[in-house]
Amino acid sequence: MDSQDVKSDLVLILDYGSQYTHLITRRIRQLSVYSLCLNGTASLESIRKENPKVIILSGGPHSVHAPQAPCFPSGFIEYVESEKIPVLGICYGLQLLVQRLGGQVSIGEKQEYGRMEIEVQKACGLFGNRKVGDKQVVWMSHGDEAVNLPQGFEVAARSQQGAVAAVEDNKRRFYGFQYHPEVTHTHEGMETLQHFLFDVCGVSAEWKMEDVLEQEIKAIQEKVRLEDHVICALSGGVDSTVAATLVHKAIGDRLHCVFVDNGLLRYKERERVMETFERDLHLPVTCVDATEQFLSQLKGVVDPEMKRKIIGKEFINIFDAFAHDLEQKFGKRPAYLVQGTLYPDVIESCPPPGTQSTHSHTIKSHHNVGGLPKNMKLKLIEPLKLLFKDEVRALGSILNVPEAFLKRHPFPGPGLAVRVLGDVTQGNALDILRQVDEIFIQSIKDAGIYDKIWQAFAVFLPIRSVGVQGDQRTHSHVVALRAVTSQDGMTADWYNFEHNFLDDVARKICNSVRGINRVVQDITSKPPSTIEWE
Template sequence: MAANGAASHHAVVLILDYGSQYTQLITRRVRELCMFSMLFPGDASLERIKSVSPHVVILSGGPNSVHVEDSPRVPDGFFEYCAERNVPVLGICYGMQMITQLLGGEVKAAAHGGEYGRMPMDIAPASQLFSFLSSSTVNVWMSHGDEAVKLPTGFTAVAKSHQGAIVAIEDTVRNVYGFQFHPEVMHTEHGMEMIKHFLIGIAHVPADWNMGQVLEEQLQKIALLVGPTEHAICALSGGVDSTVAATLVHKVLGDRLHCVFVDNGLLRLNEQQRVMDTFNNHLHLPVTCVDHTKPMLDRLTGVSDPEAKRKAIGAEFIEVFKNYATELEKTLGVKPMYLVQGTLYPDVIESCPPPGSGQKHSHMIKSHHNVGGLPKDLQFTLIEPFRDLFKDEVRAVGRLLGVPEQFIKRHPFPGPGLAVRVLGDVTEEGKLDTLREVDEIFVNCIREYGLYDEIWQAFAVFLPIKAVGVQGDQRTHSHVVALRAVNSADGMTADWYNFTPAFLRDVSTRICNKVRTVNRVVYDITSKPPGTIEWE
């Protein structure tokens, strides 16, 4: 059980994900309009869709072809349910093709080879989708190899590309619409206005989602969930999410909240001292530091698989909290049965149901230690006030709660710590110490150059390889480290930060001069997708 979920208090814009690289962007665009959006896998059951009573449903793009056997599609009864409840449906790219195919039209491979990139489209004189536009020609972002060649009964083509492909459709009676292009990307002219017009002008979604309301709702939920004599433990990592969560819950529970910061041996250089100083002197939260270094590193000995690491770390964290709850019971006479975590919406999305869940078109990116890494016998009721939020939204809540700005702007740090930045077995001699030194030099250099607030996240990675080098006129065979810095709005997509050559030269020289176990530094220039932000 968890204290989370905002769907019951807000009109829900439900997005069904069919694998597009832009799906997360749709979710973000909706929230930018002060509307609550939820993201479900494309093969979610009709029962799950009904459970959130969506005000509108958006079907995302994706890499599949609807005319191929076993391609993903909405569940049986979906369109009937939406018609009965008068729930508008918008299909984007693959979503539009699926609407066409399932409702009696026809989709084929494009005779001209498809359309990709920025292209002009011509808009029909009268349409619901584009009634707000004065221009009859708009440049939009295309990315499709299939196209609708026959529309279902009742549908009208309201826009065509210059190559003649149908790129926008509508059936105003059934309240079903489609874009063959991607309005959510910045390359589409008036794209945000198109989404806004559909949601407000056609679907009549109320703009009732803002962080002030979210804060008040979560305070009320926690007050209702936790009894007047009950206590809770908060898992503090030192990051923004858990700290803001602790501050929020502390407003309700006061001294019935017991914050625990676990030194698991996987922290950055001097991290324990910095975090405890911040909590005690700036946030004034009651925090107990538990040294769990030896048990954690013992548990990780010989473990190289990233998923196995995350699950082991999650299990060890829970053991700490269970033991701490037992100790509190001895001293207070009350055993805390609630566990507060700073879980975010991206954690939930990336830790989606594994194989065997029946969601064959959904893919688990990685099990976050606080979601997929939790044991089945948890023995706590979870309080996760930010389970529906993205990172930037949590920062907004933190500002409302008065969390210091220097802490709000702190770069994200993964819950599993340096375990996911040491590739392979983290316990081999010297790996963690080397990484700590390198990371400290890298981040300090970023601060010296005045770049810290320009970058969303920056860190070093210890690679499981050695390279030949020359240091002090002698041959060396030493470790290789990678540096990673990205910009992102919410962690779901990211692009690498374009440092100047002078900065990269400086930081590489500092690392190789000061960390004698390293003789080679590389810089990661991979975006997300195709990579993830962390290497594991």
């Protein structure tokens, strides 16, 4: 999906490394407006090419006074003024605007972090119908502050400590928030963004999933020649299934799907998934049993990044072999591999400039992004790489993917390899984890709360604990249960189960799964943790 093909106004976000940048993108899309990130130091030509209706400068961990602090390109100010493009700076973005337009930014006398109250100083403008003196709770995260504003700027709001919290220059169409309207902790953040985009900037809410589908089918048909065949890696998850269904709609039987049993799947996953593909989706799928191949390569490996790299490499080896078999059959080697890569995968794997910021850190390599070998022979088709999970589900609904399938919880590409901490081949860790996970998930379904939870799973911990079972001392394994709620998987809160539910699940696990004598619950949000443990 090329942003130039999108039939709606584009809000372009220049990313300076904030952990919340992806949320800006997400919140804007929730308002039916297309948004896209570019590296904060992207060239002026790259910015012009996107033809943005609005530009947002994100926050970031830097100080504008630091050597080599990231900045928009030379000529940027002149460009946006000549084209009358509104620019909104958030946190670091505000400080960057102020400094580059002739104002002054200094280290704050009182640094501001977390929830804080701000007070409106100017009616209308950024805060719509809010009156002077009105207050609201926002989320702050900054050490520097604007102390002298450029000519033409006015203070729109101040924090309870008196620091500048929002600024605007309506004549030149420059605006800024020293807080983060995109996070849920800013109680009126969505209303503020909505007012800014629609009332201040005149953006149209015209971005629809139907347009995305039409654009992607067109792009695939233009990319894949009539004589080309394409391989699709099906994992049984929502993302790869929607990607396969979309590509199948675009090129028909020239798509060849392969489902790999790598020995790292959930309880009876292979049987259940293959039945769904055949009965409900009518996709052409070949199942490859590669359990021994994967587990032999993973034996003794404990580093999670190394696990992901190994798994990515082995998947590609299998796809190359599958491509060779197809070449023998059709006389032409497939040139493309379809993967269900999502926007959060791209963000967390920290890709090259032009797609996402190089000012943020790699959180983890996704096997279908950072885990792919550099010498891969197949070229990638990733029709979902600019979409979030709930957008993929909406797209799948349009493609008539069964609702029960679309509601499945996410499952990581590396499978149980990142849920068995340490060596996945230790003892019977995988078998134990499968049994525990099945009890946990089935209990959630029986309780009628599966759809309320974004993701739930069990983790095999590399420790043993002392217990008493059958009046005998045991020294057995420990498992952790994790369940979170989320909208897009980029931030998440732990799900607060009823105590009776947890008690019942823990008893079932310890009574039914040999080798387990202790069950713990993970009650950490994201951030500071990630959803998966590895």
